[in-house]
Amino acid sequence: MRYFKESLETMPRKALEALQIEKLRSMLKIVYGRNRFYTGKLETAGIHPEAIKTLEDLSRLPLTTKEELLQAQSDALPFGCNTTFPESAYSRFHQTSGTTGTPLRVLDTPESWDWWGRCWGFVLTGAGLTENDRLFVPFSFGPFIGFWAAVEGARQIKSLMIPGGGRDSLQRLHLMKELGATAMCCTPTYALRLAEVARESGFDLKEIPLQKLILAGEPGASVPATKARIESVWNAKCFDHAGASEVGAHSFECEIQPNGTHIIESEFIVEVLNPETLEPVPEGEQGELIITNLGRIGFPVIRYRSGDLVRLNPEPCKCGRTFSRFEGGVLGRADDMVVVRGINVFPSAVENLIRQCEAVEEFRITVSTEREMGNLELELELSKNTNPETARNTVDQAIQNELSLRPEITVVPSGSLPRFEMKAKRFQVKNN
Secondary structure, three states: OOOOOHHHHOOOHHHHHHHHHHHHHHHHHHHOOOOHHHHHHHHHHOOOHHHOOOHHHHHHOOOEOHHHHHHHHHHOOOOOOOOOOOHHHOOEEEEOOOOOOOOOEEEEOHHHHHHHHHHHHHHHHHOOOOOOOEEEEOOOOOOEOOOHHHHHHHHHHOOEEEEOOOOOHHHHHHHHHHHOOOEEEEOHHHHHHHHHHHHHHOOOHHHOOOOEEEEOOOHHHHOHHHHHHHHHHHOOEEEEEEEEOOOEEEEEEOOOOOOOEEEOOOOEEEEEEOOOOOOEOOOOOEEEEEEEEOOOOOOOOOOEEEEEEEEEEOOOOOOOOOOOEEOOOOOEEHHHOEEEOOEEEOHHHHHHHHHOOOOEEEEEEEEEEEOOEEEEEEEEEEOOOOOHHHHHHHHHHHHHHHHOOOOEEEEOOOOOOOOOOOOOOOEEEEEO
16 A cells, blocks of 8 residues: 555554644644734634644634635735735635636645645545656646646656646547556546547547546545446546645545545544534534645635535544545535425435436436425436437436435437536526
8 A cells, every 4th residue: 555644644543633733733823913814713703822722622713614715805805815924925826616606816835835735645646646657637727726736746746747738638538548648637527528529539548548537626536326437438446536725635535445535634624513503513424524724824724614515434444544534525515405395405416316327428407496396307418329218217216216306307419518627517506
């Protein structure tokens, strides 16, 4: 078993917790009085950093929401007041994807950008990558932090990084073949899109010596049916990874699967709270991920309400790591849940059921409300030579059996639904 930092990844629990509180106290000492946003929050809460002496004291610190960070940005444009150092100390600008509203701008110092790279070092090594791998990153880079940090991670582990920007999907496939890519970082959606392009173009994916896919940006790599489909079409192993622009790259899947995703606990402190009561949930139960980063002092997030739903398992893994795990990865978003005829529905659960039907090439999920009643509507694109009625019945039955709902299913022409390279937008809510 390979490790990026074995002494950290296999550290006894008490030593790991001692490291976390040491880093937290050090960060608070630097942030307090310099970072206007967090100084204000701490003073409003009546908490001085010196009062935080143990991890149990963490709950005394106020929670942070994305709305607060966006307001802090609006109050001090263009970068906001969650900055600990003078602007001249920062060397990197990125922002969130903006798929759910106004993009949040984030800044990194050279030190915190190196921290991003180290976090990705855990991610890539967790998937078994070494200096002998050739890592393909297919995207053109913009302000969205996306896979920028994967480039730094490849540098940390000395893998050859192959950039695939400025090309269409078929050209990227040929470049991967010509240069012998052995691993690829992308979204689950784009892994399936590349496979679709290969099939339509008569390109044989077996000509690419790809062995591993590190997938992020969506929950697809932890959706069993989606993961199985990607692994089948690529004949390669998938590894899930989760993070956020405002937080950092916080968790990764190791080679022991399925076994959840490891939290990089040397760099993050996590809590799991009931999203309604904000009280800790019992160990092993689902709740909202509350996260504190420890290596991004210039743009910290302290007890950040991520909106992600997770289930924490603190038991050591068979891989030898003592880092706690999220069972099943990130299970979904608290704000994505909708109620359809009295039943709580998460898009990832519907995706898992749809992907079990191999004939479905692409899909869109719409929840509409009419006369105060919710309806689940599905649009399906099917592979050629598929009997539409058979596919429709397969999906319909799967959803009825699992969710006790009868969806409205429409088979649409091939190519009529949008395709995505980064984060997919397959789920929408309409109020009639």
